[in-house]
Amino acid sequence: MKLSNQALGIGLRHPHLNYFESDPSQASWFEVHSENFFDPRSQASKQLHTIREQTNVSCHGIGLSLGSVVPISQKHLSQLQQLISRIEPVLVSDHLSWSENGGVYFNDLLPLPYTEEALEVFCRNVLQVQDAIKRPLLIENPSSYLRFNHSTIDEWEFLNQVQQKTDCKLLFDLNNIYVSSLNHGYDPYHYIDSIRHQEVEELHLAGFVSKELPQGKIWIDTHSRPVSDEVWQLYRYWCEHYGSKPTLIEWDSDIPEPQVLLQEAAKATQILNQVQLQRSAS
Numbered sequence: 001m002k003l004s005n006q007a008l009g010i011g012l013r014h015p016h017l018n019y020f021e022s023d024p025s026q027a028s029w030f031e032v033h034s035e036n037f038f039d040p041r042s043q044a045s046k047q048l049h050t051i052r053e054q055t056n057v058s059c060h061g062i063g064l065s066l067g068s069v070v071p072i073s074q075k076h077l078s079q080l081q082q083l084i085s086r087i088e089p090v091l092v093s094d095h096l097s098w099s100e101n102g103g104v105y106f107n108d109l110l111p112l113p114y115t116e117e118a119l120e121v122f123c124r125n126v127l128q129v130q131d132a133i134k135r136p137l138l139i140e141n142p143s144s145y146l147r148f149n150h151s152t153i154d155e156w157e158f159l160n161q162v163q164q165k166t167d168c169k170l171l172f173d174l175n176n177i178y179v180s181s182l183n184h185g186y187d188p189y190h191y192i193d194s195i196r197h198q199e200v201e202e203l204h205l206a207g208f209v210s211k212e213l214p215q216g217k218i219w220i221d222t223h224s225r226p227v228s229d230e231v232w233q234l235y236r237y238w239c240e241h242y243g244s245k246p247t248l249i250e251w252d253s254d255i256p257e258p259q260v261l262l263q264e265a266a267k268a269t270q271i272l273n274q275v276q277l278q279r280s281a282s
Contacts, residue, residue, distance in 0.1 A: 003029060003056060003090055003246040006272060008265040011223075011250040012057075016258045017047045026262060029056035029090065031248050035063045038079040040086060048087060058091035058202070058248075059083060060171075063105075066125045066139075067098030067112045077132050084133055091202060091246075093138035093171045094129075096122070096159060113148035114158045119165075126166045138201055139163070140171040143179040143208075143221035155180075156194040163199050170196065172245075173204035174234045175221060182210075182219040188234060197242045205231060205268065206250040223252035227264055235268065239275045 003009075012020060012030035020026065030051060037045045051057065063076055084092060097109035112118045130137050141159060153161070163170060172195065174188075181188040207225025211218050227235075227249070235247075249264045 005244040005246060006269075007056075007246040008268050009056075009058070009246065009248040010258075010261045010265060011060075011248060011252065012048075012051070013252065013255055014044055015255050016261075017044060017051075019258045021047045021050050024051045024054045026258075027055070027265065029058065029246070029248075031058040031060050031091075031250075034059040034061040034080055034083055034092075037083055037087075040082070045086075052087045056090040057087055058093065059087075059089040060140075061092070061094035062109065063099065064094045064125070064129060065098045065100040066094055066129070067096070067110075067118065067122050068100055068125070069121055070101060072125050072128050073100070077129065080129075081132055091138055091171075092133060092135060093140055093202065095140045095142055096155075096162070097142050109142055111142060111144045111146060111148070112158075114151040114153040114155060115148075116152070119153070119158060119161055123162055123165045126162065126168050130166065130168065136167060136169045138169045138171040140173050140204065141176055143173070143176040145183055145218060145220070147184060154194075156191050160194075160196050163196055169201045170199050171202045171204065172200045172238075173206070174238065175204065175206040175208060175227070175231050175250075178228070178231050178234060179208050179219045179221045189237060192234065192238060193241075200242075200245055203235070203238065203245045203247045204250055205235060205247060205264070206252075207231075223250045224254040226260075227267070232267065232271065236271050236275065239272060240278075244272050244275075 007028040009029040010027045012032050095109050099106050177188045177191050205227045206223045209222050247268050249261050
């Protein structure tokens with residue numbers, strides 16, 4: 001079942017499983033981190049199955065390490081296939097990043113050099129995953145805190161080429177765009193205008209923090225705050241220029257009561273409604 005372009009979802013984390021298991025209808029859909037539900041016997045997996053019986057769920061991966069030179073972990077891929085078979089998610093996604101090399105796993109989504117060589121490796125891995133799961137994979141743009149001097153391709157063009165070469169789809173995180181634009185000094189609106197909009201199947205909204213370091217200020221994608229006014233402005237711009245897409249509110253640390261996430265989703269709905277009224281009046 002395909003999500004409506006007006007669907008507003010919530011990132012489903014363990015502290016809220018009990019709450020939403022009792023009434024999943026409070027959100028249009030939920031997104032889970034795939035790796036947290038690989039064990040079908042866990043209590044969390046059983047609760048997810050109950051929720052999935054009543055509403056749509058998407059699987060958002062953080063461990064495929066699509067940018068690694070080493071091949072995709074067959075164990076990880078097998079576990080993902082089994083999860084997809086159990087809950088039949090409406091979307092499956094992962095990141096433009098890497099996190100594993102030679103059996104060593106890093107607790108972060110690490111950046112890639114945007115080069116032809118990295119593009120070839122990344123596309124090879126995306127194609128391998130898509131062949132295994134028998135569906136398009138959504139690739140999310142990352143937040144980043146450094147850039148490689150030998151990169152030869154802009155991030156938005158790298159994403160566009162990945163999409164064209166693999167027929168994957170895109171997950172567009174507006175908070176990540178804003179955080180990276182502050183760290184690297186580019187125009188987030190130019191990034192939005194440069195992406196292959198017709199291939200975007202999901203939007204992410206989240207919060208961030210800033211930190212003063214000896215070298216200067218850095219902005220960090222923590223998913224620990226409400227969506228900022230600047231990111232809401234990016235969301236409005238997207239909706240005005242490129243239409244609505246299924247949108248998710250992410251909140252991964254300092255997790256508040258579920259009502260806070262529902263309020264954030266309501267703000268997104270309000271913006272969608274305002275944009276639609278403006279179009280009707282024009």
